[in-house]
Structure formats: C-alpha cells, structure tokens
Amino acid sequence: MIIDQIWMIVWTLIKIVAIVLPLIIVVAYLTYAERRVIGFMQGRMGPNRVGLFGFKLWGLAQPFADTVKLLLKEIIFPANANKFLFLMAPVITLATAFAAWAVVPFSDGLVLADINAGLVYILAMTSLGVYGVIIAGWASNSKYALLGALRSAAQIVSYEIAMGFALVGVLIAAGSLNLSEIVQAQQGGFLNWFMLPLLPLFVIYFVSGVAETNRAPFDVAEGESEIVAGFHVEYSGAAFALFFLGEYANMIMISSLTAIMFLGGWYSPFGPESWIASINGLSWLAQPSILWFFMKTGFFLLLYLWFRATFPRYRYDQIMRLGWKIFIPITIAWIMVIAVVKVYKPEWIGA
Amino acid sequence: MKMIKYLKSLTLKELFKGMTVTGKYFFKRKFTIRYPEEKTPKSDRFRGLHALRRYENGEERCIACKLCEAVCPALAISIDSEMREDGSRRTTKYEIDLFKCIYCGFCEESCPVDSIVLTDIHEFHFESEGKNVLNKKQLLEIGDMREKEVAQCRENDAEYR
Numbered sequence: 454m455i456i457d458q459i460w461m462i463v464w465t466l467i468k469i470v471a472i473v474l475p476l477i478i479v480v481a482y483l484t485y486a487e488r489r490v491i492g493f494m495q496g497r498m499g500p501n502r503v504g505l506f507g508f509k510l511w512g513l514a515q516p517f518a519d520t521v522k523l524l525l526k527e528i529i530f531p532a533n534a535n536k537f538l539f540l541m542a543p544v545i546t547l548a549t550a551f552a553a554w555a556v557v558p559f560s561d562g563l564v565l566a567d568i569n570a571g572l573v574y575i576l577a578m579t580s581l582g583v584y585g586v587i588i589a590g591w592a593s594n595s596k597y598a599l600l601g602a603l604r605s606a607a608q609i610v611s612y613e614i615a616m617g618f619a620l621v622g623v624l625i626a627a628g629s630l631n632l633s634e635i636v637q638a639q640q641g642g643f644l645n646w647f648m649l650p651l652l653p654l655f656v657i658y659f660v661s662g663v664a665e666t667n668r669a670p671f672d673v674a675e676g677e678s679e680i681v682a683g684f685h686v687e688y689s690g691a692a693f694a695l696f697f698l699g700e701y702a703n704m705i706m707i708s709s710l711t712a713i714m715f716l717g718g719w720y721s722p723f724g725p726e727s728w729i730a731s732i733n734g735l736s737w738l739a740q741p742s743i744l745w746f747f748m749k750t751g752f753f754l755l756l757y758l759w760f761r762a763t764f765p766r767y768r769y770d771q772i773m774r775l776g777w778k779i780f781i782p783i784t785i786a787w788i789m790v791i792a793v794v795k796v797y798k799p800e801w802i803g804a
Numbered sequence: 805m806k807m808i809k810y811l812k813s814l815t816l817k818e819l820f821k822g823m824t825v826t827g828k829y830f831f832k833r834k835f836t837i838r839y840p841e842e843k844t845p846k847s848d849r850f851r852g853l854h855a856l857r858r859y860e861n862g863e864e865r866c867i868a869c870k871l872c873e874a875v876c877p878a879l880a881i882s883i884d885s886e887m888r889e890d891g892s893r894r895t896t897k898y899e900i901d902l903f904k905c906i907y908c909g910f911c912e913e914s915c916p917v918d919s920i921v922l923t924d925i926h927e928f929h930f931e932s933e934g935k936n937v938l939n940k941k942q943l944l945e946i947g948d949m950r951e952k953e954v955a956q957c958r959e960n961d962a963e964y965r
Contacts, residue, residue, distance in 0.1 A: 494826040498836040656816070763826040764819070 468565050472554055480701040481516035487758050488515075494762035523697075526690035531594050534687070538592035543688065543695035546585030550702040553578035557709055558633045560719045560743040571632040572620060575710065576613075579665065582703065583609050586674075586684050589696070593687035601683025604769065605667055605674030611776040612664040612671075618784035619658035622651050622791050623714045626802045632713055639717035642724025646717040650794070650802040653787045655715040657780050659753065662707035664772065666700060668757055670764035671772055708753035712746060719746040846924050848957040851907045853925040854900050854938065855947035857918060857954065864944060865919035868895040872911035872920050880904035881911060898940040902930075923950045924957065 485500065489512075492499025501512040530536055556571035558564040568574060583606050590602020624630060626647050627638040639646050648655050664671035667683075675683040685696045712718060723739045767775070794801050812818070837844055858864050868885035884897035911920045923946065930936050938946075947954070 490830070493830045493834070496829055496832060496835050498834050498838070501838075759823055759826060763822045 465565070469555075472565060473551060476551070476554065476702060476705070477698065479705060480698055481520060483701050483705065483754060484519065484697075485513070485516045486754070487761070490755065490758040491762045494759070520694070523694040524691050528690040528692050529687070531687045534594045535592040538588050539687075540692065542585050542589035542592060543692045543699070544585075545588065546582055546699035547695045547702070549578045549582040549585065550699040550706065553706055554702075556632055557706070558636060558713065558718060559746055561633075561741060563743065564633060567631065567633055569629075569631050572624065572630045572635070575632075575706075576617060576620070579703070579706070580609075580613060582699070585696075585699065589688070590684035593684070595687050597680045597682075597686045598684050601674050601676070601680050601686070604676075604680075605684055608667065608671065608674060608772060608776075609665055611773060612661040612780075615657055615776055615780035615784055616661040616665060618781060618788060619651075619654040619661065620714065622654040622784065622788050623647060625788065625791050625795050626651060636713055636718035636720065640720060642720075643722040645724070646715065646720075646722075647802070648715045651715060651787070651791065653783055654791075655711070657784055658714065659707070659711050659756070661776070661780060662711065663757065663760060664776065666703045666707055668700075668704065669761035670767050672766060673769050673772060676766070704757055705750065705754065708757070709746070709750040711753050712749035716749045718749075719743055721745055846926075848961040849909075850924040850926070850957075851909045851912075851922040853902075853923050853928055853946060854905070854911075854943060855921055855923050855950055855954065856898065856940065856943040857921055857947045857951065858944070864894070865917045866895055866898065867917055867919075868893050869916060871914040871916065875910045875914040876905075877908060877910065878904045878906045880906075895940060898943060900938045900943065901936060902938060903936045918958070921947070921954050921958075923954055925950070 489499035499512070500515040502509065503512050503515040503518045504510040505514050530539060553575050555566045556564065556568055556574050558567070586605045586609070587602050590598045590600075590605070593599075623635060627635040629635055629638070667674045673679075680686070685693060688696060720741045721739050722745075791802065856864065856866055868883060870883050870885070873881045873883045880901045882897065882899050882901075883895050885893055886896050888894045907922065909922055912918075912922050915921075920943075925946070
C-alpha cells in the first residue's frame with residue numbers, strides 16, 4: 454500500500470523530469486533558432502561559431518555556452534532591494550510557466566495530469582505568472598523595472614480577457630474543458646480542425662498569446678529603447694536566466710496550446726480516410742502522432758520569431774486599443790455566432 | 805471608404821505583406837563575410853603596416869633624406885643618419901611610432917627612392933609597452949617579407965599615379 458504510493462510519487466517525478474528536461478533543451482535551442490532566424494531575415498548569418506571539439510556545426514553549441522555564461526555570472530542585488538522578493542520573483546515566473554505543462558497532452562494519453570478542468574488550470578497558471586513580473590519590478594527598487602512591470606502587468610491582464618473569450622469559443626465547440634477531449638473533438642483531418650469555424654478566434658488567440666508573453670511587436674514592457682529591459686533590468690546571472698527560461702517556456706506553451714485548441718493537436722492534417730492513407734509507403738502520414746503536435750508547435754514558434762523580425766513595436770495606447778476595443782468585441786461576437794451554430798447546426802463545427 | 809479600411813485591417817493584409825518581405829529575405833544570400841576565413845579584397849593602395857624596401861642587390865633604399873620625417877603630420881617618424889665607410893649617407897636610426905601614425909601615406913608619397921612604403925598588412929597588435937615603436941631592423945624585415953606583394957601592388961597602381 455505504502456510502497457504503491459511511494460512508487461506513484463516516484464513515477465510522477467520521473468514523468469515531470471521527462472517533460473521538464475526536454476522543455477529546457479527546447480528553450481535553449483529556441484534562443485538559438487531565434488537569433489538564427491532573425492539573422493537570416495535581416496540578411497545576416499546569426500551565431501555560427503560555437504561548436505564542439507573543433508567542429509563548428511553551424512553554431513549549435515551556442516545555447517550551452519550562453520547557459521554556462523549566465524550561470525557563472527554574479528547575481529547583483531540593487532541597493533535597498535527587497536532581497537527575498539527579489540529572489541522569489543524569478544522562481545514564481547518559472548514555476549508557473551513550468552506548472553502549466555502538467556496538463557498539456559502531447560499525444561493520445563501522453564499527459565501528466567489528465568484533469569477535467571485543464572483549460573481553467575492553464576488560465577490560472579498563466580495568470581499567476583503576472584505576480585512574478587509585478588514582484589520583480591517592485592522588488593528591484595528601480596524606476597525602469599517598476600515602469601516595465603506596470604506596463605507588462607496591464608498588458609497581460611488586458612489580453613488575458615481576449616484570450617479567455619477566444620477559449621470560450623473553443624469550449625463551446627468542443628463541449629469540454631479537458632484538453633485531451635478538446636483535441637479528440639477535432640479528430641479526422643484538416644477540415645475538422647477548429648481553425649476553420651473559429652478562424653477569428655484562432656487569430657485573436659495567437660496574437661493575444663504573443664502579447665501575453667510580452668514578445669515583439671507587443672514588447673513595450675521590455676522596450677529596449679525606452680526602459681532598457683523592463684521588469685528584469687536589475688537581474689543578472691542565474692536569476693535572469695530563470696526569467697529567460699520562463700519567458701521562452703511560456704512562448705512554447707502558447708504555441709502548443711494554439712496547436713491543441715485550433716489545429717487538432719496530435720492529429721494528422723490528412724484524415725484517416727484521405728487519399729494519402731491509401732498510398733502504401735505514406736499511410737503513416739495520415740496517422741495521429743506526437744510528431745504532428747511538435748510540427749504544429751514549431752510552426753507557431755517560427756511565427757513568433759517571424760513577427761519579431763518583421764513588425765515594429767506597437768505604441769502603448771495602440772496595444773490597449775487593440776486589446777480592449779477590437780479583440781474583445783470580435784471575440785464576443787464570434788462566441789455568439791458559435792453558440793448559435795452549435796445549437797442549430799452542430800455538424801458544422803467538428804464531430 | 806472607412807469600411808474598406810476596416811476590412812483591410814481585419815484581413816491583416818499589410819501584416820502578411822510585411823511577413824512576405826522578411827520571409828523572402830530568409831532565403832536570400834547573406835551579406836556576412838566570415839572574417840578570418842573569408843576576407844574582402846584589398847585595394848592596391850591599401851595603407852597598412854609600414855616597411856622599408858631594399859634594392860634587388862640587397863642594398864637598402866633609404867638615403868636618409870628625412871623628407872618623410874618632415875612631411876609626417878603626426879610626427880611619428882624619427883631618423884638619425886651618419887656617413888657609412890663607403891661615403892654614402894645612411895640612417896642609423898629609423899623609428900616609427902605606430903600609436904602616433906595616422907596611416908596617411910604621406911611618407912610613402914614623399915619618398916624619392918620608394919623606400920618607405922605602407923604594406924597591406926592590417927592585422928597586427930602589440931603585447932607590451934614600447935613594442936608600438938618599430939625600429940629600422942623590424943621595418944627592413946617587414947620589407948623583406950612582403951617585397952613581392954609590395955612591388956606587385958606598386959606596379960598595378962603605377963599607371964594611375
């Protein structure tokens with residue numbers, strides 16, 4: 454009895470490590486991909502020097518060099534900073550960013566906690582992340598950090614509403630809060646994905662996600678040219694690394710959630726009855742697989758980087774206008790549409 | 805008109821346009837030159853590290869006329885001279901302070917015997933104080949080392965001078 458319980462705890466811990474370790478590696482390589490992709494789009498090479506054992510390998514060892522550099526650096530405490538909160542803030546950011554991954558279904562049944570209120574849990578976790586930002590800004594005892602934290606908090610709170618409304622549309626369409634069931638509701642090919650009936654919500658969800666993670670073009674909270682780096686100006690070394698990790702983990706989170714909610718998670722774009730399933734060597738392409746999930750997530754991550762290379766930063770009032778006066782009305786209107794369709798023409802949205 | 809504007813912004817037309825531009829640049833040729841492996845071509849008139857040349861019979865060209873010392877705007881050159889046993893005037897000291905030098909090339913232009921030249925060596929550094937002053941021996945060594953390239957560059961450029 455007790456041994457069973459201990460084994461369950463150990464097994465869960467093993468599963469957590471199996472999620473967190475690859476996640477950290479993906480974060481590391483996302484930073485590499487970011488510099489590389491943005492470099493390419495600006496007609497440059499990006500990092501291509503750091504390699505292993507004398508081989509350059511297109512600079513693939515760059516993220517590890519960066520990590521070592523960050524971890525070896527000193528953590529500097531600003532004068533009169535609240536030391537406890539100053540150190541707690543990055544931990545909160547990182548913990549909430551990682552905790553949300555517990556309910557993400559990678560493939561059929563491949564999920565750490567298959568809870569029924571998965572979506573609500575994710576919303577709760579991403580909302581808690583704001584505390585890390587606010588506390589970091591306040592505890593640093595710096596004008597820039599405080600300004601950045603205020604902007605960041607206001608932005609995250611505003612876009613959470615549009616995001617929540619966009620997800621309400623998904624809930625109506627799928628009829629469940631469980632992420633696995635939401636994916637299962639999109640079974641069977643490209644045409645069954647929620648992307649098509651929920652197109653406005655899909656776009657709004659992803660754009661709000663970009664704003665929520667404080668990424669370009671919604672990065673006034675970081676605003677290098679005006680407030681240096683926003684809420685984490687005063688952070689250095691390992692503490693900064695945690696913020697960095699949290700931000701990128703959140704980016705991957707938003708990307709994978711978009712893939713799950715709107716692009717049918719692990720399902721193949723070719724349905725099981727499509728022409729490609731009948732071709733001998735290619736029938737695996739029609740099978741649901743974790744690779745589809747990774748590809749969809751990767752696509753949205755690429756979009757993140759693409760946005761950053763393309764768009765100039767929004768002005769602060771424009772960000773607020775977009776969030777409150779455009780996204781929220783559109784989402785509310787489309788929720789009505791979806792509700793009506795769900796009642797009178799349920800076959801239009803998914804199964 | 806307002807409706808059209810709204811429709812345009814709702815379809816994200818301009819955002820897609822912008823993304824196509826950056827998307828195209830993703831695949832374009834990169835402008836970067838990977839420096840230590842690849843180098844940009846240098847002009848024949850490139851003004852880098854100095855050198856003192858010799859005639860083909862091994863005799864040093866410099867006759868200690870001190871025109872370069874006089875023309876040098878940064879006062880980087882200092883020369884002492886004496887009569888040699890065979891009666892010709894030669895330098896006993898020829899020093900160039902590379903910290904003072906502004907690489908203007910006036911010394912090369914003023915030289916009546918094409919002795920002092922600026923080579924195309926631009927990768928050099930000093931590891932301790934005082935090494936920035938090149939003496940006559942060092943300058944002659946650089947000249948011996950790069951004589952072929954220096955002569956080639958002068959020949960290529962001759963018809964434009």
